[in-house]
Amino acid sequence: MGDQDLKAFFQSSFGAPPAHVVRAPGRLELLGNHTDYNAGLVMSLAVDKYVYIAATPRQDAIVELASTSFPGRDCFYIDHIARNPAAPWANYIKGVLLELKKSGVHFTGFNAAVHGTIPFGAGLSSSAALEMATTLIIRELFPFSLRENSLDAPPKRENGKLPPLTPAEKLRLARIGQAAESEFVGVKCGLLDQISSLFGKQGQVIQTDFLHLTVQHDPMPPGVAIVVADSAVKHDLAAGDYNEVRAQCENAARKLGVQFLRSVTPAQLEENKSKLAPREYQCAFHIVGENQRVIFGERALREGEVYQFGQYLFQSHASSRDYFKNSTPKLDALVEIAQKLKGCYGARLTGGGFGGATINLVQQDALEQFKRRLAEEYYARTKIRTEPWMARIVDGAQ
Numbered sequence: 001m002g003d004q005d006l007k008a009f010f011q012s013s014f015g016a017p018p019a020h021v022v023r024a025p026g027r028l029e030l031l032g033n034h035t036d037y038n039a040g041l042v043m044s045l046a047v048d049k050y051v052y053i054a055a056t057p058r059q060d061a062i063v064e065l066a067s068t069s070f071p072g073r074d075c076f077y078i079d080h081i082a083r084n085p086a087a088p089w090a091n092y093i094k095g096v097l098l099e100l101k102k103s104g105v106h107f108t109g110f111n112a113a114v115h116g117t118i119p120f121g122a123g124l125s126s127s128a129a130l131e132m133a134t135t136l137i138i139r140e141l142f143p144f145s146l147r148e149n150s151l152d153a154p155p156k157r158e159n160g161k162l163p164p165l166t167p168a169e170k171l172r173l174a175r176i177g178q179a180a181e182s183e184f185v186g187v188k189c190g191l192l193d194q195i196s197s198l199f200g201k202q203g204q205v206i207q208t209d210f211l212h213l214t215v216q217h218d219p220m221p222p223g224v225a226i227v228v229a230d231s232a233v234k235h236d237l238a239a240g241d242y243n244e245v246r247a248q249c250e251n252a253a254r255k256l257g258v259q260f261l262r263s264v265t266p267a268q269l270e271e272n273k274s275k276l277a278p279r280e281y282q283c284a285f286h287i288v289g290e291n292q293r294v295i296f297g298e299r300a301l302r303e304g305e306v307y308q309f310g311q312y313l314f315q316s317h318a319s320s321r322d323y324f325k326n327s328t329p330k331l332d333a334l335v336e337i338a339q340k341l342k343g344c345y346g347a348r349l350t351g352g353g354f355g356g357a358t359i360n361l362v363q364q365d366a367l368e369q370f371k372r373r374l375a376e377e378y379y380a381r382t383k384i385r386t387e388p389w390m391a392r393i394v395d396g397a398q
C-alpha cells in the first residue's frame with residue numbers, strides 16, 4: 001500500500017479525498033547505542049519504510065483518526081486530548097498535538113488516516129516516524145514556523161508547496177516529538193529517532209553530535225548492502241527497561257561530577273570506577289566505548305575501510321550484550337550467525353534493544369545468500385522464522 005491506496009482509504013473513511021499527504025521514514029541506528037541522551041555521537045540512517053498521514057482540516061474542533069493497521073476510529077475535541085485505551089497508537093499523535101499547542105501553534109480540527117510500512121516493535125522507531133509525520137501534516141494543514149521560544153510568520157506556499165524545513169526548524173520539530181514521547185507516552189527517549197526521520201539523505205549516513213546538536217552527512221561506501229533481521233521478539237520501550245538504563249547513565253554522570261557521560265574518557269572512567277555502583281559502571285562503560293567507536297567509525301567509513309568499520313559494529317554489540325545488557329539471546333544469536341556468514345562486514349542490535357532487530361552490513365554480491373542463510377540458521381537455532389530484508393537509505397520526512 002502506498003500513497004494512492006492511502007488516499008483511497010481516506011476517501012472511503014471520510015467521504016472525500018484528503019487535502020494533503022505526508023510521510024516520515026523509520027530509522028536504523030548504525031553505530032552509537034544509547035549515546036544520544038548522554039549528549040554523545042550517533043551514526044544513523046533514514047530507511048525506506050514509512051508512516052504516511054493523509055488529512056483534511058475541519059472547523060468544528062474535532063479530530064477524527066483512522067488507521068489501516070488498527071480497527072475503529074479515535075475521535076476527540078482538540079480541547080480534550082486524552083488517552084484512549086482502545087487506540088494506544090493514537091497517543092503519539094495526541095502527544096504531538098499537545099506539544100504543538102504548548103508552543104503556540106494554532107490548529108482547528110481535522111480528519112486523518114494513518115498508514116505505516118515500518119514493522120512495529122522491531123527497533124526502527126515507527127513511533128518517532130508517526131510523531132514527525134504528525135508535525136508535518138499539521139504544518140501542511142495549518143502552516144506554522146517554530147522559533148526557539150516563539151512562532152515566526154507562517155510560511156507561504158509557492159506553486160502549492162511549503163518551503164522546505166530549515167535545519168533549525170527540524171530540530172524544533174524533533175524536540176516536539178521527544179517531549180510528546182516523554183510526557184504523553186512515558187518513554188524518556190533521546191532525540192535520535194526524530195532527528196534521523198527528519199534529516200535523512202538518500203545514500204548518506206546521518207552523523208549527529210548530541211552535545212552541540214549538529215548534523216552532518218557522509219556517503220555510505222558503494223557495494224555495501226544494509227540488511228535488517230528482526231528477532232521477532234517485540235520490544236516495548238514503555239516497559240521501563242529503557243528508562244531504567246537511562247537513569248543508570250544519569251546517576252553515573254552525577255557521581256563522576258559531569259553533566260553528561262559524553263565528557264568522560266575511558267581513562268577517567270577507570271580512574272573513578274570506585275565511585276560507581278557496579279551497574280552504573282557497566283552502563284557508563286558502554287556509553288564511553290560507544291562514543292569512541294563512533295569517532296573511529298566515522299573516520300573508517302570516510303576512508304572507505306568498511307571491514308574496519310564492521311568490526312566496530314561487532315564490538316558495539318558485544319558491549320550491549322556484556323555491559324549495557326540491552327541485548328537478548330535471540331539478538332545475540334542473529335549477530336553470532338551473521339558474523340560467520342560470507343560477506344558480512346558487521347552486525348549489531350539497532351535502537352533501544354531489549355528485543356527488536358539487528359542491522360547487518362553485507363557485501364552486495366553476497367546479499368541473497370546472506371539473507372537466506374541467516375534466516376535458515378536462525379530458524380534452526382530458535383524455531384523462529386524471520387525474513388531479513390535489505391533497507392535503502394532515503395531522504396527524510398516530507
Ligand code: GLA
Pocket residue numbers: 029032033034035036037125189190191192193351352353
Ligand atoms: C531508542 C530511543 C532513542 C535512542 C535509542 C538508542 O530508539 O528512542 O532516543 O536512545 O533507543 O540509541
